[in-house]
Amino acid sequence: xxxxxxxxxxxxxxxxxxxxxxxxxxxxxxxxxxxxxxxxxxxxxxxxxxxxxxxxxxxxxxxxxxxxxxxxxxxxxxxxxxxxxxxxxxxxxxxxxxxxxxxxxxxxxxxxxxxxxxxxxxxxxxxxxxxxxxxxxxxxxxxxxxxxxxxxxxxxxxxxxxxxxxxxxxxxxxxxxxxxxxxxxxxxxxxxxxxxxxxxxxxxxxxxxxxxxxxxxxxxxxxxxxxxxxxxxxxxx
Amino acid sequence: xxxxxxxxxxxxxxxxxxxxxxxxxxxxxxxxxxxxxxxxxxxxxxxxxxxxxxxxxxxxxxxxxxxxxxxxxxxxxxxxxxxxxxxxxxxxxxxxxxxxxxxxxxxxxxxxxxxxxxxxxxxxxxxxxxxxxxxxxxxxxxxxxxxxxxxxxxxxxxxxxxxxxxxxxxxxxxxxxxxxxxxxxxxxxxxxxxxxxxxxxxxxxxxxxxxxxxxxxxxxxxxxxxxxxxxxxxxxx
Amino acid sequence: xxxxxxxxxxxxxxxxxxxxxxxxxxxxxxxxxxxxxxxxxxxxxxxxxxxxxxxxxxxxxxxxxxxxxxxxxxxxxxxxxxxxxxxxxxxxxxxxxxxxxxxxxxxxxxxxxxxxxxxxxxxxxxxxxxxxxxxxxxxxxxxxxxxxxxxxxxxxxxxxxxxxxxxxxxxxxxxxxxxxxxxxxxxxxxxxxxxxxxxxxxxxxxxxxxxxxxxxxxxxxxxxxxxxxxxxxxxxx
Amino acid sequence: xxxxxxxxxxxxxxxxxxxxxxxxxxxxxxxxxxxxxxxxxxxxxxxxxxxxxxxxxxxxxxxxxxxxxxxxxxxxxxxxxxxxxxxxxxxxxxxxxxxxxxxxxxxxxxxxxxxxxxxxxxxxxxxxxxxxxxxxxxxxxxxxxxxxxxxxxxxxxxxxxxxxxxxxxxxxxxxxxxxxxxxxxxxxxxxxxxxxxxxxxxxxxxxxxxxxxxxxxxxxxxxxxxxxxxxxxxxxx
Numbered sequence: 001x002x003x004x005x006x007x008x009x010x011x012x013x014x015x016x017x018x019x020x021x022x023x024x025x026x027x028x029x030x031x032x033x034x035x036x037x038x039x040x041x042x043x044x045x046x047x048x049x050x051x052x053x054x055x056x057x058x059x060x061x062x063x064x065x066x067x068x069x070x071x072x073x074x075x076x077x078x079x080x081x082x083x084x085x086x087x088x089x090x091x092x093x094x095x096x097x098x099x100x101x102x103x104x105x106x107x108x109x110x111x112x113x114x115x116x117x118x119x120x121x122x123x124x125x126x127x128x129x130x131x132x133x134x135x136x137x138x139x140x141x142x143x144x145x146x147x148x149x150x151x152x153x154x155x156x157x158x159x160x161x162x163x164x165x166x167x168x169x170x171x172x173x174x175x176x177x178x179x180x181x182x183x184x185x186x187x188x189x190x191x192x193x194x195x196x197x198x199x200x201x202x203x204x205x206x207x208x209x210x211x212x213x214x215x216x217x218x219x220x221x222x223x224x225x226x227x228x229x230x231x232x233x234x235x236x237x
Numbered sequence: 238x239x240x241x242x243x244x245x246x247x248x249x250x251x252x253x254x255x256x257x258x259x260x261x262x263x264x265x266x267x268x269x270x271x272x273x274x275x276x277x278x279x280x281x282x283x284x285x286x287x288x289x290x291x292x293x294x295x296x297x298x299x300x301x302x303x304x305x306x307x308x309x310x311x312x313x314x315x316x317x318x319x320x321x322x323x324x325x326x327x328x329x330x331x332x333x334x335x336x337x338x339x340x341x342x343x344x345x346x347x348x349x350x351x352x353x354x355x356x357x358x359x360x361x362x363x364x365x366x367x368x369x370x371x372x373x374x375x376x377x378x379x380x381x382x383x384x385x386x387x388x389x390x391x392x393x394x395x396x397x398x399x400x401x402x403x404x405x406x407x408x409x410x411x412x413x414x415x416x417x418x419x420x421x422x423x424x425x426x427x428x429x430x431x432x433x434x435x436x437x438x439x440x441x442x443x444x445x446x447x448x449x450x451x452x453x454x455x456x457x458x459x460x461x462x463x464x465x466x467x468x469x470x471x472x473x474x
Numbered sequence: 475x476x477x478x479x480x481x482x483x484x485x486x487x488x489x490x491x492x493x494x495x496x497x498x499x500x501x502x503x504x505x506x507x508x509x510x511x512x513x514x515x516x517x518x519x520x521x522x523x524x525x526x527x528x529x530x531x532x533x534x535x536x537x538x539x540x541x542x543x544x545x546x547x548x549x550x551x552x553x554x555x556x557x558x559x560x561x562x563x564x565x566x567x568x569x570x571x572x573x574x575x576x577x578x579x580x581x582x583x584x585x586x587x588x589x590x591x592x593x594x595x596x597x598x599x600x601x602x603x604x605x606x607x608x609x610x611x612x613x614x615x616x617x618x619x620x621x622x623x624x625x626x627x628x629x630x631x632x633x634x635x636x637x638x639x640x641x642x643x644x645x646x647x648x649x650x651x652x653x654x655x656x657x658x659x660x661x662x663x664x665x666x667x668x669x670x671x672x673x674x675x676x677x678x679x680x681x682x683x684x685x686x687x688x689x690x691x692x693x694x695x696x697x698x699x700x701x702x703x704x705x706x707x708x709x710x711x
Numbered sequence: 712x713x714x715x716x717x718x719x720x721x722x723x724x725x726x727x728x729x730x731x732x733x734x735x736x737x738x739x740x741x742x743x744x745x746x747x748x749x750x751x752x753x754x755x756x757x758x759x760x761x762x763x764x765x766x767x768x769x770x771x772x773x774x775x776x777x778x779x780x781x782x783x784x785x786x787x788x789x790x791x792x793x794x795x796x797x798x799x800x801x802x803x804x805x806x807x808x809x810x811x812x813x814x815x816x817x818x819x820x821x822x823x824x825x826x827x828x829x830x831x832x833x834x835x836x837x838x839x840x841x842x843x844x845x846x847x848x849x850x851x852x853x854x855x856x857x858x859x860x861x862x863x864x865x866x867x868x869x870x871x872x873x874x875x876x877x878x879x880x881x882x883x884x885x886x887x888x889x890x891x892x893x894x895x896x897x898x899x900x901x902x903x904x905x906x907x908x909x910x911x912x913x914x915x916x917x918x919x920x921x922x923x924x925x926x927x928x929x930x931x932x933x934x935x936x937x938x939x940x941x942x943x944x945x946x947x948x
Binding site: 264265267316338340341343344345346347348349350372373374375378379382410411412413439442443 | 675680686687697
């Protein structure tokens with residue numbers, strides 16, 4: 001393959017995909033990460049069915065944002081590609097998207113329950129519950145199913161980019177979590193956090209959950225996000 | 238050992254057996270995979286009691302489909318060999334069989350509850366619940382116990398090869414999961430998926446399960462299986 | 475250190491101790507295995523507080539069966555040494571003893587519930603529930619506490635060596651599992667199995683346990699134990 | 712960087728921080744350990760947001776006990792630094808502090824339930840339940856939030872150093888566990904134990920917890936702590 005115009009984005013997206021198994025979120029080849037280049041109007045995504053331990057940057061597929069055609073790549077893009085495309089189109093702030101079938105987040109999706117805000121681990125990243133969509137209708141399943149899987153998330157958030165930024169995750173009913181972020185790696189980190197808070201919530205609910213005060217949650221979200229953020233920034237290493 | 242006539246099948250079956258511990262499905266030496274050569278009328282299976290980290294292709298045992306005699310190999314075949322043989326004889330589409338004691342699938346087997354279809358992770362592979370057999374009768378335990386362990390699965394599916402293809406897994410009551418597939422590796426992947434969906438189902442049931450719409454499940458199964466399948470095929474790498 | 479008269483037993487006991495972290499049963503330095511030489515009237519046990527990754531055969535301590543004095547070794551023997559000694563003295567068939575704080579078995583011990591027989595994974599090794607002792611009395615705690623920790627197991631089994639052979643494990647109330655076997659490694663394997671069946675039982679109870687037929691359980695136990703045993707013997711490798 | 716006056720403490724604190732991922736307690740960069748030099752009036756703590764696998768001793772930050780200013784280091788100290796400082800100031804016996812978001816301990820914190828004493832694993836280290844604070848008030852969140860996170864622990868223990876020594880852990884409501892010890896490594900070990908006993912307690916509660924007799928718990932705590940302690944001391948290796 002000649003040198004891609006998107007070599008740097010390919011490298012970023014590859015690294016983020018390889019964090020899926022490293023973080024213990026993967027079963028088989030389930031799970032994929034993409035990253036977008038909005039100026040070029042494309043995003044780079046994992047190919048379908050390739051095991052993580054054989055995945056290389058040249059396997060990644062470059063897809064056009066406007067119509068989903070493959071711009072670069074010899075393999076088929078992930079089956080979930082159209083879902084990613086739907087999210088990129090609806091939410092301009094999104095730079096990367098991750099989809100996994102991590103077990104605790106899937107459990108909430110299958111129970112059609114939002115992941116509730118029960119503590120600061122959740123509030124550090126998500127300014128509210130991780131919401132769950134309605135199940136796709138028969139019509140939404142019949143045609144453009146994967147694109148419509150993104151659309152039910154768009155509908156859930158009423159297409160509001162601000163909501164997508166303050167809670168960068170959603171559960172598709174009976175399916176599983178989709179997360180997003182400023183770039184591919186950011187979306188992957190949100191997938192890790194989504195699974196972690198889902199596991200904590202499941203255990204907490206079995207003990208009998210208590211309701212945290214809103215001022216505590218606000219404090220945690222705002223110390224990481226917005227103008228006054230001061231959390232987790234190492235300066236430089 | 239002189240070069241086996243079944244060297245290639247031995248290699249495939251070895252690789253699939255080694256995926257049992259790699260996928261976290263094994264306790265001690267529990268779990269075994271076999272693969273069949275229908276033209277030659279034999280299948281290759283893990284020997285009994287050999288740890289995975291010492292297992293080599295030459296340890297595998299070649300067993301006759303018709304009467305279960307050992308055709309090649311110096312070790313005793315897995316105690317579960319007759320169960321595998323029963324499944325191969327009843328279902329012509331089966332090319333490989335896996336048995337594990339993975340904990341969440343065993344929990345459903347011990348509770349004598351099918352693994353219910355609660356979402357797309359399940360529906361991608363299994364076109365319906367993973368069913369559970371009746372317990373073996375005193376007579377079925379008294380003689381040919383291991384062969385009868387396969388027979389209760391055959392009875393459960395009414396010997397229907399089509400059912401075996403659409404739900405390539407069953408739970409033997411109070412025992413555990415048996416899965417099958419087009420070849421040894423395919424049966425192993427179904428064992429991995431069976432455990433994953435059992436874990437997800439257990440968590441979902443603790444949250445209060447919701448019923449997914451059938452059109453969603455059908456969409457997922459048919460996009461991976463049958464004439465219109467398009468999921469998970471990488472083209473070539 | 476000059477060559478020990480018990481070098482071979484030290485090697486066996488070392489290998490069995492190193493299987494504790496390898497099997498995922500260890501937190502910190504919790505867990506210890508010993509093995510006995512009945513002719514010499516001694517057993518070899520892990521020293522107290524040494525991390526597994528620094529443990530060497532020469533660290534192990536040789537202890538007299540009759541009075542518990544240290545026969546060889548410069549380190550203190552495990553705090554649980556007197557519990558092991560109590561079991562060796564009461565049950566002549568025991569060649570090795572393992573104690574862990576594996577979490578699911580501990581949960582049953584803390585709930586003072588036996589691990590029930592819910593399927594063949596359990597029945598392959600344990601011919602009945604893994605029983606739980608009474609809590610130690612104030613008198614049993616006040617003096618010779620560790621020896622008495624063994625004695626409550628002896629009392630639970632009414633000192634019956636046959637019962638110790640058919641169910642080679644017990645839970646000490648509010649403490650955790652002790653297992654034993656023909657040698658150090660056999661006792662370790664029973665600890666692994668005890669934790670595995672405890673985890674499966676916990677999941678099964680959350681689904682609503684069904685009662686397995688006794689003829690199935692008997693079949694599994696007898697195919698591995700007694701005159702007609704045929705399970706898990708590889709012949710030779 | 713020129714040779715630090717605190718090189719030895721930096722090494723200790725680095726080693727303890729690296730045990731967080733090794734013990735399976737870390738998600739992303741969540742979790743930090745510090746160690747104090749009371750003569751010098753400083754403590755050494757992990758910087759904010761640096762992944763464990765890139766962490767080196769020179770990244771650690773030296774912070775003044777009296778006012779929290781950075782004495783050495785080019786990176787920002789952990790966001791939790793002020794919480795550590797609060798604990799060091801209130802409890803003179805503390806030599807190290809650890810904070811994690813380990814999932815089972817967080818579940819108890821989110822449910823605002825103490826981790827109950829259900830057995831000897833707990834009683835070996837904690838002479839009573841691991842208590843949970845009140846949620847921080849709006850005022851405590853509005854200013855000096857991180858310092859106040861320590862203060863609610865100080866209030867919970869009524870500033871009693873003896874209580875801090877006998878139960879070296881507390882749960883901050885809706886947040887998670889803080890543990891401490893004689894030094895950095897001791898505090899980390901208490902974090903490992905806190906998570907282990909939380910997991911065991913969660914499982915035990917699902918089985919129906921039984922109440923252990925106090926004389927058993929006392930026996931375990933006193934054999935490891937105080938004048939008559941004899942547990943877990945290897946002598947020398």
